[in-house]
Amino acid sequence: MQASAGSGRDQILLEARGITKYFGAVTALEGVNLKLSRGEVLGVVGDNGAGKSTLMKVLSGLFRPSEGEILIQGQPVQFNSPRDSHKAGIEMVYQDLALAGNMPIFENIYLGREPGRRVGGLTIVNHAESRKLAAEHLARLQIHVKSVDQNVEDLSGGQRQAVAIARATAFDAKVVIMDEPTAALAIKEVGKVLDLIKRLKDHGVGVILISHRMDDVFYVCDRVMAIFHGRNFAEAPLKDTNRNEVIGWIMGTKGHAAGLAHDKVH
Amino acid sequence: MADASKSATVAAPHEFQRSLRSRLLEDYGILLVVVGMAVVLSILQPDYFLSAQNLTNIVRQIGMNALLALGLYIVIVTAGIDLSVGSVMALSIMLLAMADKAGAPWPLVLLVGPFVGTLIGVINGLGLTLLRLPHPFIMTLGTLNAVRGLCNLVSGGQPVSGISDEVRFIGIADIPLPFGGEFAVIPVSAILLLVCYAGVAWFMKKVALGRHIFAVGGNPQAARVSGINVNGVLVFVYAASGFFAGLAALLMAGRTGSGYPNLGIGAELDAIAAVIIGGASFFGGRGSVLGVFAGVLVMGLLRNGLNLMNISAFWQQTLIGVIIILAVWIDVLRRNSGTRT
Ligand SMILES: Nc1ncnc2c1ncn2[C@@H]1O[C@H](COP(=O)(O)OP(=O)(O)OP(=O)(O)O)[C@@H](O)[C@H]1O
Ligand SMILES: [Mg+2]
Numbered sequence: 001m002q003a004s005a006g007s008g009r010d011q012i013l014l015e016a017r018g019i020t021k022y023f024g025a026v027t028a029l030e031g032v033n034l035k036l037s038r039g040e041v042l043g044v045v046g047d048n049g050a051g052k053s054t055l056m057k058v059l060s061g062l063f064r065p066s067e068g069e070i071l072i073q074g075q076p077v078q079f080n081s082p083r084d085s086h087k088a089g090i091e092m093v094y095q096d097l098a099l100a101g102n103m104p105i106f107e108n109i110y111l112g113r114e115p116g117r118r119v120g121g122l123t124i125v126n127h128a129e130s131r132k133l134a135a136e137h138l139a140r141l142q143i144h145v146k147s148v149d150q151n152v153e154d155l156s157g158g159q160r161q162a163v164a165i166a167r168a169t170a171f172d173a174k175v176v177i178m179d180e181p182t183a184a185l186a187i188k189e190v191g192k193v194l195d196l197i198k199r200l201k202d203h204g205v206g207v208i209l210i211s212h213r214m215d216d217v218f219y220v221c222d223r224v225m226a227i228f229h230g231r232n233f234a235e236a237p238l239k240d241t242n243r244n245e246v247i248g249w250i251m252g253t254k255g256h257a258a259g260l261a262h263d264k265v266h
Numbered sequence: 267m268a269d270a271s272k273s274a275t276v277a278a279p280h281e282f283q284r285s286l287r288s289r290l291l292e293d294y295g296i297l298l299v300v301v302g303m304a305v306v307l308s309i310l311q312p313d314y315f316l317s318a319q320n321l322t323n324i325v326r327q328i329g330m331n332a333l334l335a336l337g338l339y340i341v342i343v344t345a346g347i348d349l350s351v352g353s354v355m356a357l358s359i360m361l362l363a364m365a366d367k368a369g370a371p372w373p374l375v376l377l378v379g380p381f382v383g384t385l386i387g388v389i390n391g392l393g394l395t396l397l398r399l400p401h402p403f404i405m406t407l408g409t410l411n412a413v414r415g416l417c418n419l420v421s422g423g424q425p426v427s428g429i430s431d432e433v434r435f436i437g438i439a440d441i442p443l444p445f446g447g448e449f450a451v452i453p454v455s456a457i458l459l460l461v462c463y464a465g466v467a468w469f470m471k472k473v474a475l476g477r478h479i480f481a482v483g484g485n486p487q488a489a490r491v492s493g494i495n496v497n498g499v500l501v502f503v504y505a506a507s508g509f510f511a512g513l514a515a516l517l518m519a520g521r522t523g524s525g526y527p528n529l530g531i532g533a534e535l536d537a538i539a540a541v542i543i544g545g546a547s548f549f550g551g552r553g554s555v556l557g558v559f560a561g562v563l564v565m566g567l568l569r570n571g572l573n574l575m576n577i578s579a580f581w582q583q584t585l586i587g588v589i590i591i592l593a594v595w596i597d598v599l600r601r602n603s604g605t606r607t
Pocket of ligand 1: 095
């Protein structure tokens, strides 16, 4: 099964079909499709409230879709919690970061997956191991903190962002979803995150990047898709589009971007 | 290159040590208060305060609050509250006294308290998570009343006395020391407290579930996206709180030899006070077992000292109220100065 998928031109890692999500009377997503291949960086754009984060939370198992299905390498899966998506190799950096401020950096990175010994249904955590792994991982990512024992609440916004990214990349994920990972960062740090995305891509990881910054999208993405009012609006390989066209998509307009674009609608 | 960046991540050890020291002070500063109180009391009552008899008395007096506070500590770390512990303790003591009277074998009777407590704790947890009541205050306020009512229903509101010696052992027995005379003993209840406190301290530090309790208190959303079963953690903490309330019932059964349906009315408030005096945050995610123990000791020493000096119980209550406010205020000051520097 996997072999047949792999022998194709590009191996589809993750696919979402017809994802619909209701919050009570609100329809946040309606019939959204998404595909992501090995080593591909997909940019997802859309206005505030378009439904980008909601779609990603469905993919990470935090929300259950009202309708639609998710496939991992062609196999339908059901995520009942983020634990299930972790097992399937999907990691996510949340827009609101979702870190426990009262706990140190290393514990945040390994939270829910602490290294240790299993004894009768309980895990006895090996904090020394966890510290060491965290320090090594941060060093690999060239993230500098005073100590991995610092509580996350004592870090700057950018450092917190870095810790959230470290957590999402500490487990050999197949797919890394980043929901506005550069929003809180200074320019130099933005460069680091974008270079990290390129490195992940080189290792065959599929990356979904949500960003409002066209510079980011056009620097790292292979393909860009726009969501408008909870639906697929347009998508295109990066080389077939341009900033003005993508900005038009975000606003919900198509086809009059200086006569350049032939829209990639499906 | 890799080495350089690695050393950067573990750099500045003295800076880290300084923050460790301030964190220790934050967690255990209240221990200094305990030591201070002990010094003052041994000056005021030089003959009696430090006597073996008084010390074992103190240990006995704090036992119930120590166990209730330990359970509440686990709950408060999740930013929760358990108002039902006093009632749970009362129902437990009545059921265990009645089981004992009915001739149940004593090893079974020993289990009644912890079992009943854990069961009601699970019900508290399920009410919070399955019924999705908006705050644990509401669910446990409900069980505070419902369980107290049940306790009176099963006992007819009458005490049951004459609990057997085997059942009383944990609450009343002493292990004599080979030196120091008649009153030089270690109460069995002190050993129970020590085991419980050390066990919970270890659990909260070293076991993943203990860390998850802190994570749920710090940021439930972060816990959820990390794959932690947040509802499972919540049910567990209320079960633990109920368990310790049941254990406190066993302790009281030993001390008094009877079950009283009015046992522990208002005891939940003393337990909450001890946890807060001990430096745990009401907003969750913060607090140490050693701090809770110090909080229990502060309240115990205050009662003991004022009793020794024949000061009215009304003053005890007034002072404990003032201390709760002072302890939290000092905490606020310390945090503010911490963020300013
Ligand atoms: N938990 C929730 N309950 C109810 N409505 C929600 C919830 N989460 C999202 N929504 C609604 O779903 C819609 C999509 O929100 P979403 O957060 O996915 O937007 P977004 O595209 O990520 O926007 P932004 O760029 O501002 O992050 C919004 O109308 C929002 O109000
Ligand atoms: Mg969003």
